[in-house]
Amino acid sequence: MGEDTESTKINHTFLRDYVTEADVISTVEFNQTGDLLATGDKGGRVVIFQRETESKGESEEVGDTGDSGEYNVYSTFQSHEPDFDYLKSLEIEEKINKIRWLPQQNAAHFLLSTNDKTIKLWKVSERDKRPEGYNLKDEEGRIKDVSTITSLQVPVLKPTDLMVEVRPRRVFSNGHTYHVNSISVNSDGETYLSADDLRINMWHLGITDRSFNIVDIKPANMEDLTEVITSAEFHPHHCHLFVYSSSKGTLRLCDMRASALCDKHAKLYEEPEDPGSRSFFSEIISSVSDVKFSHSGRYMLTRDYLTAKVWDLHMDKGPVETYQVHEYLRSKLCSLYENDCIFDKFECVWNSSDSVIMTGAYNSFFRMFDRETGRGVTLEAWRESSKPRAVLRTRHVYTGGKRRRGDVGVDSLDFSKKILHMAWHPAENIIAIAATNNLYIFQDRVNPDALTQ
Amino acid sequence: MKIHNSRTQRGGIKLHKNLLVSYVLRNARQVYIKEKYAEIYRMQQYEEVMTVCNEIQELNPLDLDAEDAEEERAACCGEDFQRGKEQEPAYYRSCCMEAPSPCDQLSVNINTHCNTTTVLDLDTHVVTTVDNGYIHQDCCCDTFQCAPSAQSSAKKRKMDFSYCTSDFDELQDFTTTRKRLRREDCLYSCQEFTETSNISTLISIFGSGFSGLLSRQADLEQICSKQALAGLGAWTRAIVAF
Numbered sequence: 001m002g003e004d005t006e007s008t009k010i011n012h013t014f015l016r017d018y019v020t021e022a023d024v025i026s027t028v029e030f031n032q033t034g035d036l037l038a039t040g041d042k043g044g045r046v047v048i049f050q051r052e053t054e055s056k057g058e059s060e061e062v063g064d065t066g067d068s069g070e071y072n073v074y075s076t077f078q079s080h081e082p083d084f085d086y087l088k089s090l091e092i093e094e095k096i097n098k099i100r101w102l103p104q105q106n107a108a109h110f111l112l113s114t115n116d117k118t119i120k121l122w123k124v125s126e127r128d129k130r131p132e133g134y135n136l137k138d139e140e141g142r143i144k145d146v147s148t149i150t151s152l153q154v155p156v157l158k159p160t161d162l163m164v165e166v167r168p169r170r171v172f173s174n175g176h177t178y179h180v181n182s183i184s185v186n187s188d189g190e191t192y193l194s195a196d197d198l199r200i201n202m203w204h205l206g207i208t209d210r211s212f213n214i215v216d217i218k219p220a221n222m223e224d225l226t227e228v229i230t231s232a233e234f235h236p237h238h239c240h241l242f243v244y245s246s247s248k249g250t251l252r253l254c255d256m257r258a259s260a261l262c263d264k265h266a267k268l269y270e271e272p273e274d275p276g277s278r279s280f281f282s283e284i285i286s287s288v289s290d291v292k293f294s295h296s297g298r299y300m301l302t303r304d305y306l307t308a309k310v311w312d313l314h315m316d317k318g319p320v321e322t323y324q325v326h327e328y329l330r331s332k333l334c335s336l337y338e339n340d341c342i343f344d345k346f347e348c349v350w351n352s353s354d355s356v357i358m359t360g361a362y363n364s365f366f367r368m369f370d371r372e373t374g375r376g377v378t379l380e381a382w383r384e385s386s387k388p389r390a391v392l393r394t395r396h397v398y399t400g401g402k403r404r405r406g407d408v409g410v411d412s413l414d415f416s417k418k419i420l421h422m423a424w425h426p427a428e429n430i431i432a433i434a435a436t437n438n439l440y441i442f443q444d445r446v447n448p449d450a451l452t453q
Numbered sequence: 454m455k456i457h458n459s460r461t462q463r464g465g466i467k468l469h470k471n472l473l474v475s476y477v478l479r480n481a482r483q484v485y486i487k488e489k490y491a492e493i494y495r496m497q498q499y500e501e502v503m504t505v506c507n508e509i510q511e512l513n514p515l516d517l518d519a520e521d522a523e524e525e526r527a528a529c530c531g532e533d534f535q536r537g538k539e540q541e542p543a544y545y546r547s548c549c550m551e552a553p554s555p556c557d558q559l560s561v562n563i564n565t566h567c568n569t570t571t572v573l574d575l576d577t578h579v580v581t582t583v584d585n586g587y588i589h590q591d592c593c594c595d596t597f598q599c600a601p602s603a604q605s606s607a608k609k610r611k612m613d614f615s616y617c618t619s620d621f622d623e624l625q626d627f628t629t630t631r632k633r634l635r636r637e638d639c640l641y642s643c644q645e646f647t648e649t650s651n652i653s654t655l656i657s658i659f660g661s662g663f664s665g666l667l668s669r670q671a672d673l674e675q676i677c678s679k680q681a682l683a684g685l686g687a688w689t690r691a692i693v694a695f
Contacts, residue, residue, distance in 0.1 A: 088465070090464070090465040091463050091464060091465070092464065092465075093463050093464035095464075116464055178468055179464070179465075179467065179468070197468045197469055198468075225468075225472060226472075227472075228468055228469045228472055230469065247469055247472060247473065279480075280477050280480045280481055280484075281477060281480075282480070283473060283476035283477070283480075284473045284476065284477065287469075287473060337477065340455070343470050343473065
């Protein structure tokens with residue numbers, strides 16, 4: 001997928017869009033070690049990349065160039081197929097909404113992938129040996145003629161070319177009436193949660209015919225609906241805590257020890273609305289599109305349409321840090337509503353040490369913010385401006401004042417090039433950015449100053 | 454339109470997106486209704502003031518000549534307007550200036566805030582010229598006729614308003630509704646929200662959205678909400694079903 005070549009510049013853009021619609025990447029996720037990177041796309045496929053093991057040892061040295069492990073395709077499989085709900089006459093999209101890796105317990109890797117309705121557990125295993133020397137069948141597997149067998153032999157394992165097998169191990173279906181937007185594996189290693197617009201279910205990884213409903217915000221009368229769940233995540237260390245965000249811009253931290261049904265939150269995180277900035281679109285831009293716990297478990301990172309906010313779990317009155325991602329769009333909300341861009345759901349991620357946060361924007365731009373200095377940089381994920389091994393230069397959107405060379409005007413931003421999905425390596429400064437149907441992997445040279453340039 | 458289109462999209466109606474769209478409609482509708490009520494209130498104020506002025510005029514027909522009558526009317530107009538809840542001072546100024554002045558000066562619009570629009574009412578076939586909320590009817594009017602014509606136009610506008618609310622019930626007949634609302638929209642030069650006319654068109658097509666959102670602004674929407682609620686369209690039921 002990273003090798004997707006650009007077709008020749010014939011004006012068949014409508015055709016190109018149609019053809020590659022299924023290739024649009026819809027989720028990106030590193031596993032716990034960072035050796036594997038999984039991407040899901042709108043066509044229901046999952047592509048797993050593996051980091052090259054030869055240079056893995058060398059890449060840990062600071063400042064080594066050219067030896068940092070590259071990610072190559074490890075396996076590709078069709079996770080979900082288009083489905084049809086006959087009862088409601090509804091087509092169920094095969095688009096992969098989220099992928100989450102399980103902590104590794106043996107040689108095999110496990111991941112959960114979900115579309116709008118069904119979650120699947122996949123086992124990814126390698127096979128590099130195969131038994132040879134069967135008595136009753138030959139090398140091709142055909143049954144031998146018994147009369148030709150003259151002696152017995154013991155089959156032995158012989159090395160063979162590496163084969164990656166991906167098999168579905170569990171299918172968790174019929175748990176959700178509304179569209180699943182998040183899944184999160186618990187730190188207990190046994191359970192996970194799945195959240196749709198109105199409900200959150202808790203599953204056991206081994207049990208597919210039952211799930212436990214832990215949050216239900218569906219009103220008795222659907223006409224009284226005022227908010228929906230937009231994202232949910234388990235706490236990284238406390239297996240009884242999870243957080244879910246709502247379309248009203250609030251976060252709710254729930255403790256499963258308190259009661260079976262966690263409709264009542266343990267803590268509500270809400271920032272009072274600034275009445276001066278009220279507009280037609282206040283509700284839309286305050287809707288939280290993603291929430292992520294920090295690795296430490298002390299903070300939460302949320303993304304709404306124009307900002308990214310860091311919240312301290314101990315303080316529910318408001319965020320401790322607010323970062324303006326693209327404030328220059330505030331005056332353009334009307335046209336962004338017209339072209340539906342205002343409904344885009346951007347993700348946000350922490351770096352391994354929780355010192356930097358990153359989120360996406362338009363025009364293939366993505367932004368990183370250093371929490372210590374509060375400064376942000378804008379970078380671009382675009383093949384023509386980045387060659388392999390070249391240093392990414394920072395970009396700037398011109399909003400007034402002195403215009404520098406290379407600045408991009410707000411009106412010339414390409415809103416079809418949006419960076420919605422991204423992932424940060426759990427231990428190193430390696431990031432994976434999904435730009436429509438392309439995957440970009442960037443590596444920092446373990447130089448802290450580079451991030452604040 | 455967004456909600457309508459989402460019904461045919463793959464994967465079914467997106468609840469979150471439609472909820473957000475309904476919020477936008479609710480916000481727009483609130484602004485629209487606020488403006489409407491403010492306008493009606495202003496018209497009522499003006500009516501009352503003109504009635505009082507006329508009564509004063511009638512009580513003392515011999516003491517005052519035409520000029521003094523105008524001054525007094527202007528004075529009582531001015532006082533009352535100052536007492537009244539003004540949201541747009543420009544509007545009142547234009548009223549004071551234009552009410553006593555001769556008819557042929559009415560057409561001269563010196564107020565820079567005014568938006569002049571001429572519309573045809575499809576029901577009564579009356580041509581109405583709207584001037585930043587102050588209506589001139591297409592008739593030859595002098596100082597005495599202006600008041601009654603303003604009154605009648607206010608009454609007519611009240612009638613139109615009820616047309617407007619009853620139209621919330623008729624979601625299929627949105628073309629006619631759009632024309633009526635278009636006329637109403639012309640009445641407000643909403644400098645802050647430039648999309649009001651488009652949004653009010655949307656409101657007429659899609660009704661009032663989730664009633665849970667409506668109940669928050671009960672004081673403004675008492676009259677409208679009942680009729681609007683009755684007109685909640687099929688799309689909300691579709692969301693319930695999914």
